[in-house]
Amino acid sequence: MKIGILSEWDTDEAAYKILVESILGRPVETMKSYRKRSGWAQAKALVRAIIRDLHFAGADGFVFVGDSDSTPPHAASHDELPNGFPGCRLCEIRQIVATATQGLRERSGQPRLKTAVGMATPAIEAWLLSGLEANCTEAWFREEHTRGRLSDQTRRNLKIRKYGSLEASADIKLQRTLENAHRIADDLDGLELPFQFGFGHLRNDLEQW
Amino acid sequence: MFIKSIKFRNVRVLRETELPLGRFTLLIGPNGSGKTTALHALASFAPPKWPWPEGFSVGLEGDRSTWEARMELQWIDDGSSESISDVTTIFRYRPPEGQTLEYQRPSGVDGGAKSKLRLWAKRIRLYSFNASRIAEAVPLQPSAEMDPSGHFMSVVLDRLRDLYPERFERINEALTSWLPEFDRILFDTPSEGQRCVALRTRKGKHNIGAADLSQGTLIVLALFALAYSAQPPSLVLVEEPDRGLHPRLLRGVKDALYRLSFPEESGEDREPVQVVATTHSPYFLDLFRDHPEQIVVAEKKGNEAMFSRLVDRDDLDGLLDESPLGDLWYSGVLGGVPSDA
Numbered sequence: 001m002k003i004g005i006l007s008e009w010d011t012d013e014a015a016y017k018i019l020v021e022s023i024l025g026r027p028v029e030t031m032k033s034y035r036k037r038s039g040w041a042q043a044k045a046l047v048r049a050i051i052r053d054l055h056f057a058g059a060d061g062f063v064f065v066g067d068s069d070s071t072p073p074h075a076a077s078h079d080e081l082p083n084g085f086p087g088c089r090l091c092e093i094r095q096i097v098a099t100a101t102q103g104l105r106e107r108s109g110q111p112r113l114k115t116a117v118g119m120a121t122p123a124i125e126a127w128l129l130s131g132l133e134a135n136c137t138e139a140w141f142r143e144e145h146t147r148g149r150l151s152d153q154t155r156r157n158l159k160i161r162k163y164g165s166l167e168a169s170a171d172i173k174l175q176r177t178l179e180n181a182h183r184i185a186d187d188l189d190g191l192e193l194p195f196q197f198g199f200g201h202l203r204n205d206l207e208q209w
Numbered sequence: 210m211f212i213k214s215i216k217f218r219n220v221r222v223l224r225e226t227e228l229p230l231g232r233f234t235l236l237i238g239p240n241g242s243g244k245t246t247a248l249h250a251l252a253s254f255a256p257p258k259w260p261w262p263e264g265f266s267v268g269l270e271g272d273r274s275t276w277e278a279r280m281e282l283q284w285i286d287d288g289s290s291e292s293i294s295d296v297t298t299i300f301r302y303r304p305p306e307g308q309t310l311e312y313q314r315p316s317g318v319d320g321g322a323k324s325k326l327r328l329w330a331k332r333i334r335l336y337s338f339n340a341s342r343i344a345e346a347v348p349l350q351p352s353a354e355m356d357p358s359g360h361f362m363s364v365v366l367d368r369l370r371d372l373y374p375e376r377f378e379r380i381n382e383a384l385t386s387w388l389p390e391f392d393r394i395l396f397d398t399p400s401e402g403q404r405c406v407a408l409r410t411r412k413g414k415h416n417i418g419a420a421d422l423s424q425g426t427l428i429v430l431a432l433f434a435l436a437y438s439a440q441p442p443s444l445v446l447v448e449e450p451d452r453g454l455h456p457r458l459l460r461g462v463k464d465a466l467y468r469l470s471f472p473e474e475s476g477e478d479r480e481p482v483q484v485v486a487t488t489h490s491p492y493f494l495d496l497f498r499d500h501p502e503q504i505v506v507a508e509k510k511g512n513e514a515m516f517s518r519l520v521d522r523d524d525l526d527g528l529l530d531e532s533p534l535g536d537l538w539y540s541g542v543l544g545g546v547p548s549d550a
Contacts, residue, residue: 035539
Protein backbone atom coordinates (compact mmCIF):
# COMPACT_ATOMS: atom_id res chain seq x y z
CA MET A 1 0.00 0.00 0.00
CA LYS A 2 1.39 3.37 -1.06
CA ILE A 3 0.53 6.39 1.03
CA GLY A 4 1.50 10.02 1.46
CA ILE A 5 2.06 11.69 4.84
CA LEU A 6 2.21 15.41 5.53
CA SER A 7 4.35 16.38 8.49
CA GLU A 8 6.70 19.08 9.64
CA TRP A 9 9.79 16.96 10.29
CA ASP A 10 11.26 13.60 9.25
CA THR A 11 10.98 12.42 12.86
CA ASP A 12 7.22 13.11 12.99
CA GLU A 13 6.70 11.22 9.76
CA ALA A 14 8.60 8.22 11.12
CA ALA A 15 6.31 8.11 14.16
CA TYR A 16 3.13 8.42 12.09
CA LYS A 17 4.25 5.65 9.76
CA ILE A 18 4.82 3.28 12.69
CA LEU A 19 1.36 4.05 14.07
CA VAL A 20 -0.31 3.65 10.67
CA GLU A 21 1.35 0.26 10.10
CA SER A 22 0.32 -0.91 13.55
CA ILE A 23 -3.31 0.11 13.01
CA LEU A 24 -3.47 -1.39 9.52
CA GLY A 25 -1.54 -4.47 10.57
CA ARG A 26 0.66 -4.38 7.49
CA PRO A 27 3.61 -2.42 6.16
CA VAL A 28 3.02 0.67 4.06
CA GLU A 29 5.27 2.45 1.60
CA THR A 30 5.60 6.19 1.99
CA MET A 31 5.16 7.08 -1.65
CA LYS A 32 5.69 10.77 -1.04
CA SER A 33 6.95 12.65 2.00
CA TYR A 34 5.38 16.06 2.26
CA ARG A 35 6.68 18.81 4.50
CA LYS A 36 5.02 22.02 5.54
CA ARG A 37 7.02 25.17 6.13
CA SER A 38 4.99 26.41 9.07
CA GLY A 39 1.58 27.43 10.22
CA TRP A 40 -1.86 25.95 10.30
CA ALA A 41 -3.15 28.12 7.46
CA GLN A 42 -0.44 26.76 5.19
CA ALA A 43 -1.09 23.17 6.25
CA LYS A 44 -4.77 23.50 5.39
CA ALA A 45 -4.00 24.86 1.94
CA LEU A 46 -1.44 22.14 1.33
CA VAL A 47 -3.79 19.33 2.29
CA ARG A 48 -5.98 20.09 -0.71
CA ALA A 49 -2.97 20.22 -3.04
CA ILE A 50 -1.47 17.04 -1.61
CA ILE A 51 -4.71 15.09 -1.99
CA ARG A 52 -4.82 16.18 -5.60
CA ASP A 53 -1.15 15.26 -6.09
CA LEU A 54 -1.57 11.80 -4.53
CA HIS A 55 -4.72 11.17 -6.50
CA PHE A 56 -2.89 11.84 -9.79
CA ALA A 57 0.21 9.94 -8.64
CA GLY A 58 -1.84 6.78 -8.06
CA ALA A 59 -1.41 6.60 -4.29
CA ASP A 60 -3.70 4.44 -2.18
CA GLY A 61 -4.06 6.70 0.82
CA PHE A 62 -3.27 9.98 2.57
CA VAL A 63 -2.63 10.38 6.28
CA PHE A 64 -2.76 13.72 8.04
CA VAL A 65 -1.95 14.19 11.68
CA GLY A 66 -1.78 17.77 12.92
CA ASP A 67 -1.05 19.42 16.24
CA SER A 68 -3.92 21.19 17.98
CA ASP A 69 -1.44 23.58 19.68
CA SER A 70 -3.43 25.99 21.82
CA THR A 71 -6.70 25.66 19.87
CA PRO A 72 -9.78 23.91 21.36
CA PRO A 73 -9.16 20.15 21.59
CA HIS A 74 -11.77 18.02 19.85
CA ALA A 75 -14.71 16.73 21.94
CA ALA A 76 -17.63 14.34 21.34
CA SER A 77 -20.07 17.24 21.15
CA HIS A 78 -18.24 18.61 18.08
CA ASP A 79 -19.33 15.62 16.01
CA GLU A 80 -22.96 16.62 16.39
CA LEU A 81 -22.42 20.07 14.86
CA PRO A 82 -23.04 20.23 11.09
CA ASN A 83 -20.01 22.43 10.47
CA GLY A 84 -17.89 21.29 13.39
CA PHE A 85 -16.81 23.34 16.38
CA PRO A 86 -15.34 26.78 15.61
CA GLY A 87 -11.58 26.76 16.07
CA CYS A 88 -11.31 22.97 16.41
CA ARG A 89 -8.63 21.88 13.98
CA LEU A 90 -9.80 18.28 13.76
CA CYS A 91 -13.30 19.43 12.76
CA GLU A 92 -11.82 21.84 10.24
CA ILE A 93 -9.38 19.47 8.59
CA ARG A 94 -11.91 16.66 8.34
CA GLN A 95 -14.19 18.97 6.38
CA ILE A 96 -11.35 20.09 4.13
CA VAL A 97 -10.31 16.50 3.42
CA ALA A 98 -13.89 15.47 2.71
CA THR A 99 -14.42 18.36 0.29
CA ALA A 100 -11.07 17.81 -1.42
CA THR A 101 -11.67 14.10 -2.02
CA GLN A 102 -15.22 14.68 -3.21
CA GLY A 103 -13.86 16.97 -5.91
CA LEU A 104 -11.63 14.29 -7.43
CA ARG A 105 -12.78 12.40 -10.47
CA GLU A 106 -12.84 8.60 -10.52
CA ARG A 107 -9.55 6.85 -11.28
CA SER A 108 -9.69 4.13 -13.88
CA GLY A 109 -8.75 0.77 -12.43
CA GLN A 110 -8.03 2.15 -9.01
CA PRO A 111 -10.31 2.85 -6.05
CA ARG A 112 -10.71 6.33 -4.62
CA LEU A 113 -7.91 7.76 -2.54
CA LYS A 114 -8.40 6.73 1.10
CA THR A 115 -7.85 9.29 3.81
CA ALA A 116 -7.24 9.26 7.54
CA VAL A 117 -7.10 12.29 9.82
CA GLY A 118 -5.88 12.65 13.39
CA MET A 119 -5.00 15.53 15.68
CA ALA A 120 -2.44 15.33 18.45
CA THR A 121 -3.39 17.39 21.49
CA PRO A 122 -1.52 19.60 21.84
CA ALA A 123 1.33 18.01 19.83
CA ILE A 124 2.79 14.68 18.73
CA GLU A 125 5.08 14.70 21.78
CA ALA A 126 2.04 14.17 24.00
CA TRP A 127 1.20 10.91 22.20
CA LEU A 128 4.80 9.81 22.45
CA LEU A 129 4.85 10.47 26.20
CA SER A 130 1.55 8.67 26.70
CA GLY A 131 1.82 6.01 29.40
CA LEU A 132 4.91 7.60 30.83
CA GLU A 133 3.34 10.68 32.38
CA ALA A 134 0.05 10.69 34.25
CA ASN A 135 -1.03 14.12 33.02
CA CYS A 136 -0.38 13.38 29.38
CA THR A 137 -4.00 12.95 28.34
CA GLU A 138 -6.47 14.81 26.14
CA ALA A 139 -8.69 15.37 29.15
CA TRP A 140 -5.89 17.07 31.05
CA PHE A 141 -4.91 19.29 28.12
CA ARG A 142 -8.59 20.12 27.52
CA GLU A 143 -8.81 21.28 31.12
CA GLU A 144 -5.67 23.35 30.63
CA HIS A 145 -7.27 24.90 27.54
CA THR A 146 -10.46 25.71 29.45
CA ARG A 147 -8.36 27.48 32.07
CA GLY A 148 -6.47 29.38 29.38
CA ARG A 149 -3.21 27.67 30.27
CA LEU A 150 -2.58 25.80 27.02
CA SER A 151 0.11 27.76 25.28
CA ASP A 152 3.31 27.50 23.27
CA GLN A 153 5.06 26.93 26.57
CA THR A 154 3.04 23.73 26.97
CA ARG A 155 4.47 22.50 23.69
CA ARG A 156 7.99 23.50 24.63
CA ASN A 157 7.68 21.69 27.96
CA LEU A 158 6.52 18.56 26.18
CA LYS A 159 9.52 18.69 23.86
CA ILE A 160 11.89 19.15 26.78
CA ARG A 161 10.31 16.21 28.61
CA LYS A 162 10.54 14.01 25.52
CA TYR A 163 13.93 14.94 24.10
CA GLY A 164 15.72 16.21 27.20
CA SER A 165 16.09 19.74 25.82
CA LEU A 166 14.85 22.00 23.05
CA GLU A 167 18.29 21.83 21.47
CA ALA A 168 18.47 18.04 21.16
CA SER A 169 20.17 16.91 17.95
CA ALA A 170 18.18 15.41 15.10
CA ASP A 171 19.73 12.00 15.84
CA ILE A 172 18.58 12.04 19.45
CA LYS A 173 15.12 13.27 18.45
CA LEU A 174 14.76 10.49 15.91
CA GLN A 175 16.02 7.83 18.31
CA ARG A 176 13.63 8.85 21.10
CA THR A 177 10.75 9.28 18.68
CA LEU A 178 11.22 5.79 17.24
CA GLU A 179 11.56 4.20 20.69
CA ASN A 180 8.35 5.79 21.89
CA ALA A 181 6.47 5.32 18.63
CA HIS A 182 7.12 1.57 18.74
CA ARG A 183 6.08 1.50 22.39
CA ILE A 184 2.73 3.23 21.83
CA ALA A 185 2.13 1.34 18.58
CA ASP A 186 2.36 -1.92 20.51
CA ASP A 187 -0.54 -0.84 22.71
CA LEU A 188 -3.01 1.07 20.51
CA ASP A 189 -5.82 0.76 23.07
CA GLY A 190 -3.46 2.22 25.66
CA LEU A 191 -2.97 5.26 23.40
CA GLU A 192 -6.61 5.62 22.43
CA LEU A 193 -7.82 5.66 26.02
CA PRO A 194 -6.12 8.99 26.92
CA PHE A 195 -6.35 10.39 23.36
CA GLN A 196 -9.78 9.10 22.36
CA PHE A 197 -10.62 11.90 19.91
CA GLY A 198 -7.38 13.00 18.23
CA PHE A 199 -5.96 9.49 17.97
CA GLY A 200 -9.32 7.71 18.03
CA HIS A 201 -10.42 9.42 14.82
CA LEU A 202 -7.19 8.48 13.09
CA ARG A 203 -7.51 4.87 14.14
CA ASN A 204 -11.15 4.73 13.13
CA ASP A 205 -10.42 6.19 9.70
CA LEU A 206 -7.57 3.76 9.10
CA GLU A 207 -9.55 0.75 10.26
CA GLN A 208 -12.05 1.51 7.49
CA TRP A 209 -9.43 1.32 4.75
CA MET B 210 18.64 34.33 -30.71
CA PHE B 211 18.60 32.00 -27.76
CA ILE B 212 19.27 28.42 -26.75
CA LYS B 213 16.05 26.47 -26.96
CA SER B 214 17.29 23.41 -25.13
CA ILE B 215 20.31 21.44 -24.14
CA LYS B 216 20.25 17.65 -24.02
CA PHE B 217 22.63 15.78 -21.77
CA ARG B 218 23.85 12.21 -21.84
CA ASN B 219 26.24 10.95 -19.17
CA VAL B 220 27.19 14.42 -18.06
CA ARG B 221 27.76 13.93 -14.32
CA VAL B 222 24.31 13.28 -12.76
CA LEU B 223 22.59 14.27 -16.00
CA ARG B 224 22.52 10.80 -17.51
CA GLU B 225 19.76 11.29 -20.05
CA THR B 226 17.73 14.43 -19.87
CA GLU B 227 16.87 17.65 -21.64
CA LEU B 228 16.79 21.11 -20.15
CA PRO B 229 14.23 23.26 -21.97
CA LEU B 230 15.02 26.97 -21.93
CA GLY B 231 13.12 30.13 -22.68
CA ARG B 232 14.02 33.79 -22.52
CA PHE B 233 13.89 33.42 -18.75
CA THR B 234 14.24 30.10 -16.94
CA LEU B 235 14.26 29.48 -13.20
CA LEU B 236 15.73 26.15 -12.13
CA ILE B 237 14.65 24.64 -8.83
CA GLY B 238 15.68 21.37 -7.28
CA PRO B 239 17.62 19.78 -4.45
CA ASN B 240 21.37 20.00 -4.02
CA GLY B 241 23.18 17.71 -6.44
CA SER B 242 20.36 17.61 -8.97
CA GLY B 243 22.41 19.01 -11.84
CA LYS B 244 21.43 22.69 -11.76
CA THR B 245 24.99 23.95 -11.45
CA THR B 246 26.22 21.30 -13.89
CA ALA B 247 23.74 22.58 -16.46
CA LEU B 248 24.80 26.19 -15.91
CA HIS B 249 28.49 25.34 -16.19
CA ALA B 250 27.83 23.25 -19.30
CA LEU B 251 26.09 26.18 -20.95
CA ALA B 252 28.88 28.54 -19.88
CA SER B 253 31.47 26.23 -21.43
CA PHE B 254 30.22 27.08 -24.90
CA ALA B 255 31.57 30.58 -24.73
CA PRO B 256 34.80 31.08 -26.69
CA PRO B 257 37.82 31.44 -26.70
CA LYS B 258 37.93 27.97 -28.22
CA TRP B 259 34.49 28.11 -29.75
CA PRO B 260 32.91 25.82 -30.77
CA TRP B 261 34.75 23.52 -28.38
CA PRO B 262 33.39 23.57 -24.84
CA GLU B 263 36.03 24.94 -22.55
CA GLY B 264 36.83 24.40 -18.90
CA PHE B 265 34.09 21.89 -18.27
CA SER B 266 34.51 18.32 -17.10
CA VAL B 267 31.70 15.93 -17.87
CA GLY B 268 32.95 13.43 -15.31
CA LEU B 269 33.96 9.90 -16.14
CA GLU B 270 31.79 7.10 -14.87
CA GLY B 271 30.69 3.62 -15.83
CA ASP B 272 32.31 1.28 -18.32
CA ARG B 273 35.15 3.32 -19.72
CA SER B 274 35.39 1.24 -22.88
CA THR B 275 31.91 2.20 -23.99
CA TRP B 276 31.48 5.45 -22.13
CA GLU B 277 30.32 8.42 -24.09
CA ALA B 278 29.03 11.74 -22.92
CA ARG B 279 27.08 14.03 -25.14
CA MET B 280 25.65 17.51 -25.06
CA GLU B 281 23.30 18.71 -27.74
CA LEU B 282 22.33 22.35 -27.99
CA GLN B 283 19.42 23.59 -29.96
CA TRP B 284 19.59 27.24 -30.90
CA ILE B 285 16.77 29.28 -32.24
CA ASP B 286 16.44 32.74 -33.64
CA ASP B 287 13.59 34.71 -32.18
CA GLY B 288 12.84 36.65 -35.32
CA SER B 289 15.70 39.08 -35.70
CA SER B 290 17.37 39.91 -39.02
CA GLU B 291 19.25 36.75 -40.04
CA SER B 292 17.11 33.73 -39.51
CA ILE B 293 18.64 30.76 -37.74
CA SER B 294 16.06 28.22 -36.77
CA ASP B 295 16.49 25.03 -34.87
CA VAL B 296 20.23 24.77 -35.28
CA THR B 297 21.66 21.84 -33.41
CA THR B 298 25.24 21.46 -32.30
CA ILE B 299 26.37 18.20 -30.76
CA PHE B 300 29.44 17.50 -28.71
CA ARG B 301 30.62 14.02 -27.85
CA TYR B 302 33.21 13.14 -25.27
CA ARG B 303 34.95 9.80 -25.11
CA PRO B 304 37.46 8.17 -22.80
CA PRO B 305 40.13 7.98 -21.69
CA GLU B 306 40.58 11.71 -21.18
CA GLY B 307 37.00 12.75 -21.76
CA GLN B 308 37.99 15.39 -24.25
CA THR B 309 35.76 16.46 -27.08
CA LEU B 310 36.40 14.16 -29.99
CA GLU B 311 33.50 14.97 -32.20
CA TYR B 312 31.65 18.10 -32.99
CA GLN B 313 28.68 18.07 -35.31
CA ARG B 314 28.53 21.41 -36.98
CA PRO B 315 25.22 23.10 -37.46
CA SER B 316 23.90 22.05 -40.83
CA GLY B 317 22.10 24.29 -43.26
CA VAL B 318 23.59 27.42 -41.79
CA ASP B 319 25.52 29.86 -43.89
CA GLY B 320 28.69 31.65 -42.93
CA GLY B 321 26.93 34.78 -41.75
CA ALA B 322 24.70 32.84 -39.45
CA LYS B 323 27.64 30.89 -38.06
CA SER B 324 29.41 34.13 -37.36
CA LYS B 325 26.30 35.39 -35.61
CA LEU B 326 26.20 32.25 -33.49
CA ARG B 327 29.83 32.70 -32.58
CA LEU B 328 29.36 36.31 -31.57
CA TRP B 329 26.34 35.38 -29.49
CA ALA B 330 28.21 32.58 -27.72
CA LYS B 331 31.11 34.90 -27.05
CA ARG B 332 28.89 36.88 -24.72
CA ILE B 333 27.70 33.98 -22.53
CA ARG B 334 28.44 34.72 -18.86
CA LEU B 335 28.09 32.74 -15.66
CA TYR B 336 27.73 34.47 -12.27
CA SER B 337 27.86 33.15 -8.74
CA PHE B 338 28.25 36.32 -6.71
CA ASN B 339 30.68 36.42 -3.82
CA ALA B 340 30.35 39.49 -1.62
CA SER B 341 34.00 39.43 -0.50
CA ARG B 342 35.19 39.52 -4.09
CA ILE B 343 32.71 42.24 -5.03
CA ALA B 344 34.04 44.41 -2.19
CA GLU B 345 37.68 44.21 -3.24
CA ALA B 346 39.39 47.26 -4.73
CA VAL B 347 40.26 46.66 -8.38
CA PRO B 348 42.59 48.30 -10.90
CA LEU B 349 41.03 50.68 -13.40
CA GLN B 350 41.00 48.82 -16.70
CA PRO B 351 39.06 50.27 -19.62
CA SER B 352 37.73 46.92 -20.86
CA ALA B 353 37.33 45.13 -17.54
CA GLU B 354 34.06 43.35 -16.98
CA MET B 355 32.55 41.70 -13.96
CA ASP B 356 33.90 38.21 -13.45
CA PRO B 357 31.72 35.30 -12.26
CA SER B 358 32.15 36.26 -8.60
CA GLY B 359 31.27 39.92 -9.18
CA HIS B 360 34.93 40.99 -8.96
CA PHE B 361 35.59 44.18 -10.95
CA MET B 362 32.05 45.41 -10.30
CA SER B 363 33.46 48.72 -9.02
CA VAL B 364 35.23 49.39 -12.30
CA VAL B 365 32.15 48.43 -14.30
CA LEU B 366 29.99 50.86 -12.32
CA ASP B 367 32.66 53.56 -12.55
CA ARG B 368 32.74 53.20 -16.33
CA LEU B 369 28.96 53.21 -16.49
CA ARG B 370 28.92 56.51 -14.61
CA ASP B 371 31.33 58.04 -17.15
CA LEU B 372 29.93 56.59 -20.39
CA TYR B 373 26.25 56.12 -19.61
CA PRO B 374 25.42 58.63 -16.86
CA GLU B 375 21.67 58.24 -17.42
CA ARG B 376 21.95 54.50 -16.68
CA PHE B 377 24.05 55.21 -13.64
CA GLU B 378 21.37 57.59 -12.36
CA ARG B 379 18.75 54.89 -12.82
CA ILE B 380 20.85 52.61 -10.65
CA ASN B 381 20.96 55.31 -7.98
CA GLU B 382 17.17 55.57 -8.16
CA ALA B 383 16.85 51.81 -7.84
CA LEU B 384 19.29 51.87 -4.93
CA THR B 385 17.13 54.28 -2.94
CA SER B 386 14.12 52.12 -3.63
CA TRP B 387 15.75 48.83 -2.65
CA LEU B 388 17.91 50.10 0.20
CA PRO B 389 16.35 53.38 1.41
CA GLU B 390 19.11 54.02 3.93
CA PHE B 391 21.43 54.90 1.02
CA ASP B 392 21.00 57.58 -1.64
CA ARG B 393 24.05 57.38 -3.91
CA ILE B 394 26.82 55.18 -5.23
CA LEU B 395 30.24 56.75 -4.81
CA PHE B 396 33.75 55.54 -5.50
CA ASP B 397 36.80 55.35 -3.28
CA THR B 398 40.33 55.45 -4.62
CA PRO B 399 42.21 53.33 -2.08
CA SER B 400 45.43 53.72 -4.08
CA GLU B 401 46.38 55.24 -7.40
CA GLY B 402 44.67 53.56 -10.33
CA GLN B 403 42.28 51.58 -8.15
CA ARG B 404 38.57 51.85 -7.55
CA CYS B 405 36.28 50.58 -4.88
CA VAL B 406 32.60 51.25 -4.57
CA ALA B 407 31.07 53.07 -1.58
CA LEU B 408 27.54 54.06 -0.65
CA ARG B 409 26.38 57.37 0.79
CA THR B 410 23.85 57.26 3.59
CA ARG B 411 20.64 59.23 3.15
CA LYS B 412 20.86 60.54 6.70
CA GLY B 413 24.10 62.24 7.59
CA LYS B 414 25.59 61.75 4.11
CA HIS B 415 28.29 59.43 5.40
CA ASN B 416 30.33 57.32 3.00
CA ILE B 417 30.27 53.63 3.77
CA GLY B 418 33.11 51.78 2.06
CA ALA B 419 32.58 48.45 0.34
CA ALA B 420 34.39 46.57 3.09
CA ASP B 421 31.79 47.82 5.57
CA LEU B 422 28.73 47.12 3.45
CA SER B 423 26.64 44.03 4.13
CA GLN B 424 26.97 41.00 1.90
CA GLY B 425 23.41 41.44 0.68
CA THR B 426 24.02 45.09 -0.21
CA LEU B 427 27.07 44.15 -2.29
CA ILE B 428 25.12 41.47 -4.13
CA VAL B 429 22.37 44.01 -4.86
CA LEU B 430 24.99 46.29 -6.41
CA ALA B 431 26.32 43.45 -8.57
CA LEU B 432 22.79 42.72 -9.78
CA PHE B 433 22.37 46.41 -10.63
CA ALA B 434 25.66 46.43 -12.56
CA LEU B 435 24.38 43.49 -14.58
CA ALA B 436 20.77 44.57 -15.08
CA TYR B 437 21.55 48.17 -16.07
CA SER B 438 24.51 47.35 -18.29
CA ALA B 439 24.48 49.06 -21.68
CA GLN B 440 25.99 45.98 -23.30
CA PRO B 441 24.81 43.01 -21.28
CA PRO B 442 25.79 39.42 -22.05
CA SER B 443 23.77 37.38 -24.51
CA LEU B 444 23.13 34.62 -21.99
CA VAL B 445 23.27 35.23 -18.25
CA LEU B 446 23.62 32.13 -16.10
CA VAL B 447 23.24 33.12 -12.49
CA GLU B 448 23.41 30.91 -9.45
CA GLU B 449 21.09 31.85 -6.60
CA PRO B 450 20.75 35.59 -7.30
CA ASP B 451 18.63 35.76 -4.14
CA ARG B 452 21.42 34.50 -1.91
CA GLY B 453 21.88 36.61 1.21
CA LEU B 454 19.00 38.96 0.44
CA HIS B 455 16.02 39.82 2.60
CA PRO B 456 12.82 38.19 1.27
CA ARG B 457 11.30 41.62 0.62
CA LEU B 458 14.09 42.38 -1.84
CA LEU B 459 13.34 39.33 -3.95
CA ARG B 460 10.76 41.11 -6.06
CA GLY B 461 13.52 43.54 -7.02
CA VAL B 462 15.80 40.63 -7.94
CA LYS B 463 13.12 39.27 -10.23
CA ASP B 464 12.62 42.71 -11.76
CA ALA B 465 16.36 43.09 -12.33
CA LEU B 466 16.54 39.75 -14.13
CA TYR B 467 13.39 40.50 -16.12
CA ARG B 468 14.99 43.82 -17.15
CA LEU B 469 17.57 41.67 -18.92
CA SER B 470 15.16 39.14 -20.41
CA PHE B 471 12.29 41.45 -21.28
CA PRO B 472 13.97 44.79 -22.04
CA GLU B 473 10.89 46.09 -23.84
CA GLU B 474 8.98 45.93 -20.57
CA SER B 475 11.39 48.28 -18.84
CA GLY B 476 11.95 50.79 -21.62
CA GLU B 477 15.26 49.27 -22.74
CA ASP B 478 15.96 49.39 -26.46
CA ARG B 479 18.18 46.37 -26.99
CA GLU B 480 18.13 42.66 -27.70
CA PRO B 481 16.69 40.45 -24.95
CA VAL B 482 19.18 38.63 -22.78
CA GLN B 483 18.50 34.98 -22.16
CA VAL B 484 18.62 34.32 -18.42
CA VAL B 485 18.90 31.03 -16.58
CA ALA B 486 18.82 31.34 -12.79
CA THR B 487 18.74 28.86 -9.94
CA THR B 488 17.17 29.24 -6.53
CA HIS B 489 16.53 27.39 -3.30
CA SER B 490 14.13 30.02 -2.01
CA PRO B 491 10.39 29.27 -1.79
CA TYR B 492 9.89 33.01 -1.36
CA PHE B 493 11.59 33.72 -4.68
CA LEU B 494 9.63 30.96 -6.37
CA ASP B 495 6.37 32.46 -5.07
CA LEU B 496 7.00 35.43 -7.37
CA PHE B 497 6.67 33.25 -10.48
CA ARG B 498 3.12 32.08 -9.87
CA ASP B 499 1.96 33.83 -13.04
CA HIS B 500 4.83 32.37 -15.06
CA PRO B 501 4.95 28.62 -14.40
CA GLU B 502 6.21 28.22 -17.96
CA GLN B 503 9.49 29.76 -16.77
CA ILE B 504 10.04 27.13 -14.07
CA VAL B 505 12.05 23.95 -14.62
CA VAL B 506 12.17 21.36 -11.84
CA ALA B 507 15.33 19.30 -11.37
CA GLU B 508 14.49 15.95 -9.83
CA LYS B 509 17.13 13.66 -8.38
CA LYS B 510 16.52 9.93 -8.18
CA GLY B 511 19.46 7.99 -6.86
CA ASN B 512 22.50 9.06 -8.87
CA GLU B 513 20.50 10.41 -11.76
CA ALA B 514 18.84 13.77 -12.24
CA MET B 515 16.23 14.88 -14.72
CA PHE B 516 14.64 18.15 -15.74
CA SER B 517 10.97 18.76 -16.35
CA ARG B 518 8.95 21.85 -17.11
CA LEU B 519 6.46 22.75 -14.44
CA VAL B 520 3.79 23.54 -17.03
CA ASP B 521 3.93 19.97 -18.28
CA ARG B 522 2.06 18.83 -15.15
CA ASP B 523 -1.57 18.09 -16.02
CA ASP B 524 -2.83 19.11 -12.61
CA LEU B 525 -0.89 22.38 -12.33
CA ASP B 526 -3.85 24.75 -12.55
CA GLY B 527 -5.65 22.95 -9.76
CA LEU B 528 -2.54 22.97 -7.58
CA LEU B 529 -1.90 26.67 -8.09
CA ASP B 530 -5.45 27.36 -6.95
CA GLU B 531 -4.71 25.64 -3.65
CA SER B 532 -1.42 26.98 -2.39
CA PRO B 533 1.47 29.39 -3.08
CA LEU B 534 4.03 28.04 -5.52
CA GLY B 535 6.81 28.13 -2.92
CA ASP B 536 4.75 26.10 -0.46
CA LEU B 537 3.87 23.55 -3.12
CA TRP B 538 7.54 23.13 -3.92
CA TYR B 539 8.75 23.01 -0.32
CA SER B 540 6.05 20.50 0.61
CA GLY B 541 7.18 18.13 -2.15
CA VAL B 542 4.03 18.35 -4.26
CA LEU B 543 5.99 19.72 -7.23
CA GLY B 544 8.96 17.38 -6.78
CA GLY B 545 12.46 18.81 -6.81
CA VAL B 546 13.08 18.23 -3.11
CA PRO B 547 15.70 16.14 -1.30
CA SER B 548 14.67 12.51 -1.23
CA ASP B 549 16.04 9.09 -0.28
CA ALA B 550 14.37 7.53 -3.26
